Amino acid sequence: MxxxxxxxxxxxxxxxxxxxxxxxxxxxxxxEFEGPPPHSETSAPPMVLFLGNHSAGKSSFINHLVGEQIQRTGIAPIDDGFTVITHGEVAEVKDGMSVVTNPKLAWNDLERFGPQLVSHLKMVVHPNPGLHGIALIDSPGMIDAADGKVDRGYNFPEVVRWFAERADVILFLFDPDKPGTTGETLKILTESLMGLDHKLLLIFNKVDRFESMRDYARAYGALCWNLSKAIPRKDLPHIFNTYLPDQGASPQSGVPTGDFDKQTEEVRREVSRAPFRRVDNVISRLxxxxxxxxxxxxxxxxxxxxxxxxxxxxxxxxxxxxxxxxxxxxxxxxxxxxxxxxxxxxxxxxxxxxxxxxxxxxxxxxxxxxxxxxxxxxxxxxxxxxxxxxxxxxxxxxxxxxxxxxxxxxxxxxxxxxxxxxxxxxxxxxxxxxxxxxxxxxxxxxxxxxxxxxxxxxxxx
Ligand SMILES: Nc1nc2c(ncn2[C@@H]2O[C@H](COP(=O)(O)OP(=O)(O)OP(=O)(O)O)[C@@H](O)[C@H]2O)c(=O)[nH]1
Ligand SMILES: [Mg+2]
Known part of the structure; x- marks a missing residue:
């Protein structure tokens, strides 16, 4: 700078x-309202938060951005907690307790969400140069339970709001299997992310999974329709259509890949601008x-x-x-x-x-x-x-x-x-x-x- x-x-x-x-x-x-954010938070490195349905590709996206297999990925629900991924000379994994009790780090305040959250929090320190000066936050995938209630043992929407308020960029991923926004996803979009749309990027990931443009258009339409109910705005925010070439099959014939490649790169560019959004975000948070x-x-x-x-x-x-x-x-x-x-x-x-x-x-x-x-x-x-x-x-x-x-x-x-x-x-x-x-x-x-x-x-x- x-x-x-x-x-x-x-x-x-x-x-x-x-x-x-x-x-x-x-x-x-x-x-009895919240106090101002502590100094350790405002001086913390710029933060990028990954949210979305389970298996939408959050962890894969992180790996794709840094060019290395840092996070575990898979079809079954993988992440059941929050992972803070930051740069450090020596690779190590810190558990939640050591993360929230370190006064030099910006995460002390998370302790107020209780021991269940602390045990579902960890920090991955990695020497990958792509992580320099930035913190990436992976989150547990959202689930749409039949009864609309998902008991995680801690207040998930409030924890998401905590991270979202402090984040400089928020990536919200959807995938072709669940282009709907019901249950937990709807609650997060309407409550936890209220007023934060200026830093929210909506991403329709895994578009390579479609066999034809018709399938793609139908799913994209469903996503827009569901989002329009969750985000009460006249103009729906832009949705990036992406896929990760290093994951799964290559795009099927009938779906144009060139434009999707470009959009994946645009998302990468938005993430790299996180440090420059910091000032705006500090004001928006105020x-x-x-x-x-x-x-x-x-x-x-x-x-x-x-x-x-x-x-x-x-x-x-x-x-x-x-x-x-x-x-x-x-x-x-x-x-x-x-x-x-x-x-x-x-x-x-x-x-x-x-x-x-x-x-x-x-x-x-x-x-x-x-x-x-x-x-x-x-x-x-x-x-x-x-x-x-x-x-x-x-x-x-x-x-x-x-x-x-x-x-x-x-x-x-x-x-x-x-x-x-x-x-x-x-x-x-x-x-x-x-x-x-x-x-x-x-x-x-x-x-x-x-x-x-x-x-x-x-x-x-
Ligand atoms: N075809 C295809 N598969 C993908 C893409 N991105 C991720 N996947 C696959 O989708 C599955 C789920 O990916 P994850 O990255 O584990 O998803 P996640 O959102 O972190 O899931 P949870 O941690 O369970 O919430 C994995 O098997 C990935 O290989 C993509 O762009 N295209
Ligand atoms: Mg994951």
Missing amino acids: SEQLQDLVTQIETRTRQIYEEHLAPIATRF YQHARRMRVHVRVLDHRARERFWLLLRYGVLGGAVALLGVVGLYLVWSYASQDHFGSALLGVLAVILVGACAVTALFLWDRRRLNALSLDQLFESTFARELTLGDNAEDLRAVWASVRERVRRALETGKRFPRARRAEFKRLEKVITKSIPALRLKAAESTKVAETQFVTGDHDA
């Missing part, structure tokens, strides 16, 4: 950290963090407000009953005759009692109704206006899908969340609409420098 580029990158990273720490962290602490935090805070704030209004409503009602009681007693005291004093007093006390009971019963019923609201109902009522008007409703729902679990956990702590301050909303808004666009402008400058160096082959300078 040239000095000029390095300088720009450092400036952007410093400013990003400042925004996290000064503007977002205090709000995150008050509302942007997503701020947007998710805004939804998180608004939902919790809405709940706190509802509680406040509930108390106020019934406080006023209770007060009114008490006031009427006092007036009633005063009237009895001042005007009731000796003969009727006892019965009038009893009558007023009965009215006060019935009134107090009615207010208490109504309060308890209303509070129960509020507490019984499901998380989704809470979201719907928080954003009722936006969802009804339909402005960015799909986008809002997607952000909610990615933050829902966090809100649930925050509420489970039993903490009574306060109402958000007007200044806190203003600060969040300012980060999203002013500070981040300013950073993007700076990043565009650095990307221009990087692209020039990439084209002139000066990127190792």
Whole structure:
């Protein structure tokens, strides 16, 4: 990296950290939201994440890119855990525990997903020069279980989101056997990868398996159709059609190989650009963090407000009953005759009692109704206006899908969340609409420098 580029990158990273720490962290602490990414993560090597159905060819693709058999491949489900593949002078395999407990590495945070994940994590260090300055992450293949539930012993969608947020390029592979996106695949596409489409490459692999263009077109159409249901966008993202010539049979006659070869090379090129995407991704991660935090805070704030209004409503009602009681007693005291004093007093006390009971019963019923609201109902009522008007409703729902679990956990702590301050909303808004666009402008400058160096082959300078 040239000095000029390095300088720009450092400036952007410093400013990003400042925004996290000064503007977002205090709000995150008050509302039990995620903290900023630790230093070890932002200084980690660029990362490429491989996701997809089982047997789609993730491990084979990694081997193809580095030109060596590093990962085991096969027709049966092979990988049941995550593998981080990085460069090192001496080849070695590290187990999950040593990966997450090494403070110098960027993976400590993964420990929070529990021992089941740690035992399904490993690091492969290899002297292959293709791995220089980059980390490739192989993942367990997605399975579409009949009942829609795959129990891996850890929260798979959240772990995928963890890797995906930190990755600079994500490759999502499909193959001709499973061009559908149901079950686990659908969940990952809609929840774990929400807002990350700028670095997502969709790949239809193993296209050499088709015997004719007709078969290929039919499967490609099915894939597009299924994807269009999972990715709620007007324009479907580009799908690369690839095959690995060193795997299996050579392409059957009737399927043009030239263009597929070209697309496989394009994917290779995209992967090699991962280091230059880093700056953009650092900003996008900050942007997503701020947007998710805004939804998180608004939902919790809405709940706190509802509680406040509930108390106020019934406080006023209770007060009114008490006031009427006092007036009633005063009237009895001042005007009731000796003969009727006892019965009038009893009558007023009965009215006060019935009134107090009615207010208490109504309060308890209303509070129960509020507490019984499901998380989704809470979201719907928080954003009722936006969802009804339909402005960015799909986008809002997607952000909610990615933050829902966090809100649930925050509420489970039993903490009574306060109402958000007007200044806190203003600060969040300012980060999203002013500070981040300013950073993007700076990043565009650095990307221009990087692209020039990439084209002139000066990127190792
Ligand atoms: N014909 C053909 N076969 C391929 C291609 N890519 C991979 N394969 C074969 O597909 C099978 C599965 O490949 P893997 O790389 O193990 O797939 P994976 O996605 O890592 O699978 P899991 O680890 O089980 O999730 C292997 O037998 C590969 O040889 C390809 O482009 N064309
Ligand atoms: Mg594999």
